[in-house]
Structure formats: C-alpha cells, structure tokens
Amino acid sequence: MTYQNYSLAQLQQIDAAHHLHPFTDSKELREAGSRVIAHAQGPYIYDTEGFELLDGMAGLWCVNVGYGRDELAEVAAQQMKELPYYNSFFKCSTPTPILLAKKLAELAPRHINQVFYGSSGSEANDTALRLVRHYWALEGKPEKNRIISRTMAYHGSTVAGTSLGGMAGMHSQLGGAVPNIVHVMMPYAYELKLPGESDHEFGLRAAKAVEDAILEAGADKVAAFIGEPIMGAGGVKIPPESYWPEVQRICRKHDVLLMLDEVITGYGRTGEWFAATTFGIEPDTITTAKALTSGYQPLSALLVGDRIANTLVEKGGEFYHGYTYSGHPVACAVALKNLEIIEREGLVERVKSDTGPYFAKALRERIAPHPLVGEVRSVGLMGAIEIVKEKATRERFSPEGSAAVTVRDHAIAAGLMMRATGDTMILSPPLIWTREIIDMACDRILKALDLAEADLRKA
Numbered sequence: 001m002t003y004q005n006y007s008l009a010q011l012q013q014i015d016a017a018h019h020l021h022p023f024t025d026s027k028e029l030r031e032a033g034s035r036v037i038a039h040a041q042g043p044y045i046y047d048t049e050g051f052e053l054l055d056g057m058a059g060l061w062c063v064n065v066g067y068g069r070d071e072l073a074e075v076a077a078q079q080m081k082e083l084p085y086y087n088s089f090f091k092c093s094t095p096t097p098i099l100l101a102k103k104l105a106e107l108a109p110r111h112i113n114q115v116f117y118g119s120s121g122s123e124a125n126d127t128a129l130r131l132v133r134h135y136w137a138l139e140g141k142p143e144k145n146r147i148i149s150r151t152m153a154y155h156g157s158t159v160a161g162t163s164l165g166g167m168a169g170m171h172s173q174l175g176g177a178v179p180n181i182v183h184v185m186m187p188y189a190y191e192l193k194l195p196g197e198s199d200h201e202f203g204l205r206a207a208k209a210v211e212d213a214i215l216e217a218g219a220d221k222v223a224a225f226i227g228e229p230i231m232g233a234g235g236v237k238i239p240p241e242s243y244w245p246e247v248q249r250i251c252r253k254h255d256v257l258l259m260l261d262e263v264i265t266g267y268g269r270t271g272e273w274f275a276a277t278t279f280g281i282e283p284d285t286i287t288t289a290k291a292l293t294s295g296y297q298p299l300s301a302l303l304v305g306d307r308i309a310n311t312l313v314e315k316g317g318e319f320y321h322g323y324t325y326s327g328h329p330v331a332c333a334v335a336l337k338n339l340e341i342i343e344r345e346g347l348v349e350r351v352k353s354d355t356g357p358y359f360a361k362a363l364r365e366r367i368a369p370h371p372l373v374g375e376v377r378s379v380g381l382m383g384a385i386e387i388v389k390e391k392a393t394r395e396r397f398s399p400e401g402s403a404a405v406t407v408r409d410h411a412i413a414a415g416l417m418m419r420a421t422g423d424t425m426i427l428s429p430p431l432i433w434t435r436e437i438i439d440m441a442c443d444r445i446l447k448a449l450d451l452a453e454a455d456l457r458k459a
C-alpha cells in the first residue's frame, strides 16, 4: 500500500473530510482524529507510527486465527486468478461455496445440514428472519410470524438487524422497525437478579419472560425466538446455566422456532465450534459470520436446520431472496482455509482445555480484586469486566459509560486494545493467545485500572 507517502495528520484530515464511519460521532471524530491501524502480525496491531497494541478484540470479534496468515492471502489470490466471481442464483454454483457448505454441515450440530450465504452477519439475520416467516407460510400458518428477541440484543445494523436487536439508541434512529418483533428481558444476572434470588432461579425467570411473550401473542402467532448465546456487543452477558435449556423447552412446548445468533460465538470462541454445544441446545437456525473467515474476507453463513430446510425442499416454490455475493468464491475459499487452520492448530480444543480456563482464572485472581471491578466473567476467550465506583453496592460512576471509556483509553495507551460498552469492559482476543499473552494483557489491564482509578476518584 502507498499510505507511507502520507503523514498520519494527512490521513486523519482526509479521513475526516471524506469518510463517514460506522457507530461514530462524526463531529467528535473530526475533533479527535481517527486512530489509523496500518498493519498487523500475529496478536499485534500497529498504527501508522509503529505503536504496537495487543489486539484484545480480534479486530471486531473476528480475527480468530490472528493476523499475517500468508496462507489465507495466497488462497484468495489463487481463487481470484481462477474464478474471481460467479453467482449462485438461478441454479448456478461454483466449487468453493459447495465445498464450504459440506464442511459447515460437518462442523455444525447433527441436525443442521444446509447453508445460505451472505457477506455479513446483518445480511444473514435478514435471511434468517425472512426464512422463518417463509417457513411458517409454507406450513400453511402465515400468521405465525412474530419474532421474540431481547433488550440489548445485537443482531446487526441493517433495518431487519436493527429491528431484531434490542438497542434503544439504534431503534430511536430507525423511523419504523420491521413489524411484529417484540423484546423481552435479557438474562443479565449482575444487574437484574433480585435480592435473594439464585443465578439458577434468575435464569428460569428470564426464560419465563419468553414464555409470557408467547402466551401474550398466542403461540399460533409466534414464529421464533432469536438470541445470541452470549450477548456480545451488549456487554458479554453470559446467561446462567438454567437459561438456554429452559428457553428451548418453552420453544418446543409452543412449537416456536429457535434462532441462535452465533456471529461472535461461532467457530471456537467459547471452546466449542458453536455455543449451541456449549449450552446444550439444538437451534433451528444458527447465524454465523465474523470468524468464519477470521475477518480476512466478508462472509456469512446462515446454518439452517433440517426442519426448515426439508420444508423448503418438500413444498417447493422459489424463495425470493439472495445477495449478489451469496457464496462468493473468494470469500468461501478463504473460509475453507481458515477452518483448516483452526482445525490443524487445534484452536477450539486449546480454548476449551487450556487458554479459556487460564483466562478465566487470570480474570478472577488478578482483575476481580481491583477496587474498580464489580464482577468479571468469561466463557472461552470472551470476557467482561464490570467497572464500578463501589464494589459492595455496585454503584456506578456517573455519567453512565464514562468510567469504562477512561479505563479503555488507559488500556490503549498501555498497549492493549479493548472495548467499552456502557460500564462494561470487553475482551474477545484472537484464539491464538497463549498463557504468556494472557498474563501480559492482565498486566496492562491492571495498569489501566490503576490509572483510571486515580483519574476517576479525583474527578
């Protein structure tokens, strides 16, 4: 690339003048200037000035095999030379999406054997929403079309993704959501558990909110429930163990489909290929994207269970839906190679039996005792740190969200990229992190917490 011909100040000036950013206050960006990441290797990212950061977010929850994988670049180049693009509409196909579909069917839970491709998690959720409604229409129940989701869910940023999601700020700018989607409480024990209630009881109560919504509408009006196994962008909210089996029991009882959004949790993050396995449930659809290619190419795969897929085949008729880049040959070639790397290096197993437990212990023993920390939690290599003013009372700093941003800024200065959502710090590193890197990350988090505490208590 030729960015070396530009100074950082020039790049920032051009960026502010011409580039509108996602989830960004354009006015603030213009004042502050963007952080320009220029290259990356292994677990590290580097800005244009060569400053090195450990990437605690794997890009945006996606670079599971880490940076600098020449194999992925090579397979993409080879595929581009052979066949850069052909569509998969109108009974056409190309080899790589075919072979990737077979691979995904092997990796997915046994009752899932079909795949619908897109280029992003948002697109895949659009497909999922349309597909479950189409399913019920084919089954002769077109009025069974309501979808139940949760407050603070994140299902992407298209109109359907935003409507399915439960982010109040996003809804406020939507100007009319996709009709017939309702939101129930999230299984967030840290803030919503009642005094005296156990985690187990709280999980059952949060699941009961799903049943209440089904009963309120009438089961013959409810198509599906959608949820992230662990709410990601909403703050790595890990439900109690009782939650998912109970949600599944309720869905089965009322013949409501179960849609899992595994855009973050898919492909090893929790120490299983899919968090459906982690939580012991059998969803009808699994939305996947991000780590499917480790972010090296944009690609999503909606994994479709036999129940829905069989109806599509048996009843026939065209599903009027698809994207120009559904089954893109280059993206699918990269995904195949990425999955091969994950398997060859045993990354899923490593998260499950080594780095995941080590990460949990490090958070618990080193981070949790800090005076600013209300709670730590993690599954696999996905973790959260709650920032509080008062440990015992769980009182937060005001204004809301300011404390976590202070911690984040100190973490970045200390050489660790992490994210703040509300007053929760989030980590979702590449699955190549070793114990040594986890130790190094904890050193940097502690430094950031100390510096942030000095700032926050002074203010």
Ligand SMILES: *Cc1c(COP(=O)(O)O)cnc(C)c1O
Residues within 6 Å of the ligand: 061, 119, 120, 121, 122, 123, 125, 154, 155, 156, 157, 228, 232, 233, 261, 262, 263, 264, 289, 290
């Ligand atoms: C990121 C994300 C999406 C949206 O994926 P995009 O590729 O950004 O469209 C959907 N669901 C979840 C759970 C996500 O984390």
